Amino acid sequence: MTASGELAEKLRAIALRWAAQAKPRLAALEEALHLLGAPDAAFDADKLHQAQRNAHGLAGGAGTVGYPEISEALIPLEDRLLAMIEAGRLDMADRAYLREQAETISALARSLGT
Numbered sequence: 001m002t003a004s005g006e007l008a009e010k011l012r013a014i015a016l017r018w019a020a021q022a023k024p025r026l027a028a029l030e031e032a033l034h035l036l037g038a039p040d041a042a043f044d045a046d047k048l049h050q051a052q053r054n055a056h057g058l059a060g061g062a063g064t065v066g067y068p069e070i071s072e073a074l075i076p077l078e079d080r081l082l083a084m085i086e087a088g089r090l091d092m093a094d095r096a097y098l099r100e101q102a103e104t105i106s107a108l109a110r111s112l113g114t
Helices: 003-038 045-065 068-087 091-110
Strands: none
Touching: 003 091, 045 068, 045 091, 068 091
């Protein structure tokens, strides 16, 4: 095997390992967004911040190991979560956005196929 072939194999192994580790984190983010987006949920800055940190870490890792579609989906979510935290409240549009993003994240997790 050539050196470039060996490198490609190692990079693929890293990406697959990342995907396996990311699936439970994506599932946790999806669940958090569903809960935070519920019409009757109380505003919880701590949980929003946890979701934002999770989105940030996943977005960076995804971009690094070759999952740009995940990174591209999570970066705007991260920004919106920060705006919600700064606002100190969630309106109905925010809640609907969180539920939509939970569904997007679910689809992205399924696309990993690990």
